[in-house]
Each structure stands twice: as structure tokens, then as C-alpha cells.
Amino acid sequence: MAVAVIGTGNIGARVAHRLAQGGVDVTVAASNLGSAQAAAEKIGNGVTASGVQDAIAGADTVVLATWFDTAKQLLADNAQALKGKIVVDPSNNIAPDGDGFKSLNPEGVSAGQQLAKLMPAGARFVKAFGTLGADGLDATQTAEGDKVALYYATDDDAAGAAVADLITKGGWAPVRAGGVDDTARIEVFGDLHQFGGLNGRLLSESEARASLA
Numbered sequence: 043m044a045v046a047v048i049g050t051g052n053i054g055a056r057v058a059h060r061l062a063q064g065g066v067d068v069t070v071a072a073s074n075l076g077s078a079q080a081a082a083e084k085i086g087n088g089v090t091a092s093g094v095q096d097a098i099a100g101a102d103t104v105v106l107a108t109w110f111d112t113a114k115q116l117l118a119d120n121a122q123a124l125k126g127k128i129v130v131d132p133s134n135n136i137a138p139d140g141d142g143f144k145s146l147n148p149e150g151v152s153a154g155q156q157l158a159k160l161m162p163a164g165a166r167f168v169k170a171f172g173t174l175g176a177d178g179l180d181a182t183q184t185a186e187g188d189k190v191a192l193y194y195a196t197d198d199d200a201a202g203a204a205v206a207d208l209i210t211k212g213g214w215a216p217v218r219a220g221g222v223d224d225t226a227r228i229e230v231f232g233d234l235h236q237f238g239g240l241n242g243r244l245l246s247e248s249e250a251r252a253s254l255a
């Protein structure tokens with residue numbers, strides 16, 4: 043499977059690194075080609091760089107590792123090219139607020155629910171890779187030495203299975219948290235997010251499954 047990671051910041055660079063280390067064909071894009079090339083060089087592991095349009099064209103799966111408003115714009119700008127592709131959303135829709143962050147979502151609506159509604163025709167939505175803080179994504183094991191669980195959520199079983207396979211190749215343990223209407227649970231203020239209800243903890247697969255109930 044070929045993956046385009048759009049955005050090479052805290053999340054995108056880590057996801058690209060882990061997937062490429064696991065043998066996945068990864069191309070990164072960013073706000074401009076030079077930035078993507080510099081990031082790809084730093085990430086290593088055979089990761090290549092290109093412009094956003096070329097990265098999407100060459101991929102089966104596109105990870106939108108950008109801020110929420112940029113993700114919305116990328117969906118609108120690349121609607122035709124995203125047809126038939128799996129689109130992975132790690133976003134939180136937040137802004138700094140004093141010492142912390144506040145949600146920019148309308149009351150009772152997750153970032154995932156909003157982006158799922160904006161999917162171009164034929165694009166297949168999966169929420170993943172945003173359920174931990176950036177440092178958590180680097181962790182290779184929990185405090186007890188187990189693989190770190192990564193939750194994902196989707197209404198599309200086949201797309202979910204494909205993303206679960208990527209999560210596995212990246213060295214994490216995939217655990218489905220439900221569908222699009224469950225995405226709030228794995229976003230930053232949710233009960234299953236590392237910095238929501240999990241109070242910073244990294245879960246093993248069995249702990250993550252037990253926490254779903």
C-alpha cells in the first residue's frame with residue numbers, strides 16, 4: 043500500500059517515520075515542496091517528497107496530518123483526486139486558550155464527524171493517528187513492555203482494516219473504537235484519548251479493548 047502523508051509536523055513526520063520503518067511506501071507533502079523535501083531527508087527510511095497533488099495521485103491512503111482548517115481546504119481542493127482513496131484524519135480542532143487548549147468544534151460534534159461529512163464522493167474516511175500526543179506516537183512500548191495501542195474509528199469496514207494493517211506495520215496495536223459517531227471518544231477531550239480520559243497513559247491492546255466498554 044502506498045501512503046501519502048500530507049503535513050510533516052509533529053504528527054505527520056512521526057507517522058511517516060514509523061510506517062516507512064515498517065516497510066510501507068511513504069511519500070510526504072507539506073506547505074511547499076522544499077519543506078517536504080527537507081522533512082523527507084530528515085525522516086529517512088526511503089520516504090520520498092512531492093507536491094500535494096502528486097503525493098495524493100500516487101497513494102491509496104492519504105493521511106491529512108495538518109491542522110483542521112487546512113484539512114478542510116485540502117479535501118475541497120483535491121476532491122476529484124481523492125475519489126476511491128482512504129483518507130485518514132488525525133485532527134483535533136482546537137486553539138490555544140491560556141495554559142491549555144479549547145475546542146473549536148460546535149457543541150456535541152467532533153472534528154471527525156465534520157470531516158467525514160466533507161469527504162469528496164468516493165473517498166473513504168478513517169479517524170486515526172491522533173489519539174496520542176506526538177511523543178506518545180514515538181513510544182515503542184507501554185510501561186509494561188507491550189505494544190502501544192492506537193485507536194481508530196470508521197464506518198467503512200474495509201478501509202478500517204486497511205488502516206489497521208498500517209497501524210500494525212507501524213509497530214502499534216490497532217483497536218477499533220467504533221464508527222464516525224464515536225470519533226469524539228478518540229479526539230483530544232475524549233475518554234479514550236491519551237490527554238483526555240487516559241490522563242497521559244499509553245495502553246496495551248488488551249487495556250485499550252477493555253477501556254472501550
Ligand SMILES: NC(=O)c1ccc[n+]([C@@H]2O[C@H](COP(=O)([O-])OP(=O)(O)OC[C@H]3O[C@@H](n4cnc5c(N)ncnc54)[C@H](OP(=O)(O)O)[C@@H]3O)[C@@H](O)[C@H]2O)c1
Pocket residue numbers: 048049050051052053054071072073074077078094106107108109110112132133134135136171172173174175176177
Ligand atoms: N501535536 C500533537 O501532539 C497532536 C496530537 C494529536 C493530534 N494532532 C492533530 O494532528 C494535526 C497535525 O498537528 P501537528 O501538531 O502535526 O501540526 P504541525 O506540527 O503544525 O504540522 C502541520 C503540517 O501541516 C503542513 N501544512 C500547512 N499548510 C499546508 C498545506 N496547505 N498543504 C499541505 N501541508 C500543509 C505544514 O507544512 P510545513 O511543514 O511546510 O509548514 C506542517 O508540516 C492537527 O489537526 C492536530 O490537532 C496533533
